[in-house]
Amino acid sequence: MKLSAPIPMLKRKARLLARTKNIPLHQALDHIAADEGIAGWSLLAARVAAVRPAARLFAWFAPGDMVLLGARPGQGKTLMGLELAVEAMKSGHRGSFFTLEYTEKEVLDRFRAIGADRQQFGALFELDSSDTISAAHIARRMAMAPRGTLVVIDYLQLLDQKRDNPELMEQVRTLRALARDKGLIVVMISQIDRSYDPAAKAVPDLEDVRLPNPLDLKLFDKACFLNQGEVRFQAV
Structure with missing residues (x-):
C-alpha cells in the first residue's frame, strides 16, 4: 500500500484540517483516509500496520x-x-x-x-x-x-x-x-x-x-x- 505521505505527515494534515474546519479530529482523520482511497482512518492504520517493513x-x-x-x-x-x-x-x-x-x-x-x-x-x-x-x-x-x-x-x-x-x-x-x-x-x-x-x-x-x-x-x-x-x- 502506497500512501501520498508517511503516517506522521498525514496525522499532521488531519490536525490542521480539524482546526481549520472546526471538526473533531477523528472526522478529520477519516477525511484524510478517504483522500488516500480508504474508507476510514482505522482501516488505513490497520493496513499500514500489516505492511510495516x-x-x-x-x-x-x-x-x-x-x-x-x-x-x-x-x-x-x-x-x-x-x-x-x-x-x-x-x-x-x-x-x-x-x-x-x-x-x-x-x-x-x-x-x-x-x-x-x-x-x-x-x-x-x-x-x-x-x-x-x-x-x-x-x-x-x-x-x-x-x-x-x-x-x-x-x-x-x-x-x-x-x-x-x-x-x-x-x-x-x-x-x-x-x-x-x-x-x-x-x-x-x-x-x-x-x-x-x-x-x-x-x-x-x-x-x-x-x-x-x-x-x-x-x-x-x-x-x-x-x-x-x-x-x-x-x-x-
Whole structure:
C-alpha cells in the first residue's frame, strides 16, 4: 500500500484540517483516509500496520552488520529507526538509541507515534541524547552490550560537527569495528542530499547520501532508503 505521505505527515494534515474546519479530529482523520482511497482512518492504520517493513528489515540483519538508513526530512527515518529497535526488543535483544537531533521527550513522543509503549521494554531500551555523542562515546557505552543489541545512531552527518571529534570516516570505521567485535547491529540514520529529485528516482540510493565530509560508503554492509511510504533495501 502506497500512501501520498508517511503516517506522521498525514496525522499532521488531519490536525490542521480539524482546526481549520472546526471538526473533531477523528472526522478529520477519516477525511484524510478517504483522500488516500480508504474508507476510514482505522482501516488505513490497520493496513499500514500489516505492511510495516521494520519486521522484514530486522529479519534481514545479522550481528555485526553496519546499516545505513537514509531519507529526506519528514519521510519517517527516525520512526523506522525506533521501529527497528522495537523489533529487536520484541525478540529479546536490547535496543539503544543515540540521538544528536532530538530530546528525550521527543523520542518518547515518537514511541507513541509508532504505537509502542516504552515502559513494556524496561531495561532493554537505552536512550542517550547527550551532546557528547561520538563514535568513541558510543563505543564506551556499548562496551558491555550483549551480542545482538541493535544500536540506532541519529544521525550520521552530525557525528563530526564538533571540531574535537575525529573525522567522519574514522568514526564510522570505529563503529564498524565495534559492530564486528561485539556482534552488534549498528543502524546509522542519514540525511539525503537536497539534489535528490523524486521525479527522476522514486527512492534515493547511495549516490544521494549527503556527504559534507569524505566517507567510504562501502564501510556499510546494507542500506535502506525511504520516500513517500516506499521502502527499498539493498546490500552495499
